[in-house]
Amino acid sequence: MLSAKNLTKDHGAHRALDGVNFTVGPGDIYCLLGANGAGKSTTIKLFLGFMQPTAGCAEVDGLNPQQEPQAVRRRLLYIPENVALYDELTGFENLDYFARLAGVADRSPARLRESLAAAGLAREAFERRVAHYSKGMRQKVGIALAIIKEAKAMLLDEPTSGLDPEASAEFHDLLMRQRDLGAAILMATHDLFRAREVATTIGLMQAGRLRRTIDATAITANDLESLYLEEMGRRT
Numbered sequence: 003m004l005s006a007k008n009l010t011k012d013h014g015a016h017r018a019l020d021g022v023n024f025t026v027g028p029g030d031i032y033c034l035l036g037a038n039g040a041g042k043s044t045t046i047k048l049f050l051g052f053m054q055p056t057a058g059c060a061e062v063d064g065l066n067p068q069q070e071p072q073a074v075r076r077r078l079l080y081i082p083e084n085v086a087l088y089d090e091l092t093g094f095e096n097l098d099y100f101a102r103l104a105g106v107a108d109r110s111p112a113r114l115r116e117s118l119a120a121a122g123l124a125r126e127a128f129e130r131r132v133a134h135y136s137k138g139m140r141q142k143v144g145i146a147l148a149i150i151k152e153a154k155a156m157l158l159d160e161p162t163s164g165l166d167p168e169a170s171a172e173f174h175d176l177l178m179r180q181r182d183l184g185a186a187i188l189m190a191t192h193d194l195f196r197a198r199e200v201a202t203t204i205g206l207m208q209a210g211r212l213r214r215t216i217d218a219t220a221i222t223a224n225d226l227e228s229l230y231l232e233e234m235g236r237r238t
C-alpha cells in the first residue's frame with residue numbers, strides 16, 4: 003500500500019533522505035524511529051505529496067502523490083503532532099467539514115456520531131467547540147476522520163507526543179483497531195516502548211538513511227533500546 007523506492011530528498015546541499023526503501027502492507031504498522039533530523043517527517047511528507055523527491059519515489063497504492071494528488075488523498079489520512087481543526091466549530095462540525103472535504107458520501111449525523119464514538123470521544127464533547135478540547139480529544143477527531151473515510155493508509159507524525167500515558171495507550175489501541183481492519187500505517191515516533199508494542203516492523207533511521215529494519219514482534223524492549231542506541235551512535 004505504501005512503498006518508498008530509493009526515496010531521496012535534498013534540501014539545498016543537505017541530503018535529508020538518502021535512498022530509503024520499505025513497504026507497508028495492509029494490516030501493517032511500520033514505525034520509523036530515529037533522532038531529531040533523521041528524516042522521519044521528510045519521509046512522511048513525500049508520501050503526502052507535500053514536496054517532490056530528488057530521486058526515487060513514494061507510492062500510495064501504486065500511485066504517485068505528485069502526479070495523482072486527489073486519488074492519493076482519498077486513500078490517506080494524515081495525523082500530525084497537532085491535528086488542525088477549526089476552534090470555532092464543534093467536534094461534530096469539524097468531522098462533518100473534513101469528511102466532506104475528503105469526499106465521504108455518507109455523512110449522516112448518525113454515521114458522524116458513530117465515528118466520533120468509535121474514536122473514543124466522549125459523547126458530551128461532540129457538540130462542544132474544539133477550542134476547549136484537550137490535545138488527546140483533538141487527536142481523536144483525527145482518528146474519527148480515518149474511520150469515516152475508511153482510509154486505506156494512515157501517516158502519523160509523532161501523533162502521541164504530549165499526550166498523557168492513558169490517552170497515549172488509548173490512541174495506540176485505536177491504531178491497532180484500524181490495523182486489524184486492514185489499514186497500512188506508517189508512524190514516526192520517539193516512543194520506543196509503544197513502537198515495540200504496536201508495530202509489526204520498526205525502521206531505525208539515522209542521518210537520512212534507513213539503517214536497520216526490525217521485526218517488532220520478535221524483539222524485547224531492552225534489545226530494541228540497545229539496537230537503537232547502537233545505530234544512533236554510528237557516524238557513517
Ligand SMILES: Nc1ncnc2c1ncn2[C@@H]1O[C@H](COP(=O)(O)OP(=O)(O)OP(=O)(O)O)[C@@H](O)[C@H]1O
Pocket residue numbers: 013014016018036037038039040041042043044045190
Ligand atoms: N524545508 C526544509 N528546508 C531545509 N532543510 C530541511 C527542511 N525540512 C527538513 N530539513 C532538514 O532535513 C533533515 C530531516 O528533517 P526531518 O524533519 O525529516 O527530521 P525528523 O526525523 O522528522 O526529526 P524530528 O524527530 O526532530 O521530527 C533535517 O536535517 C532538517 O533540518
Ligand SMILES: [Mg+2]
Pocket residue numbers: 042043044159190
Ligand atoms: Mg519530524
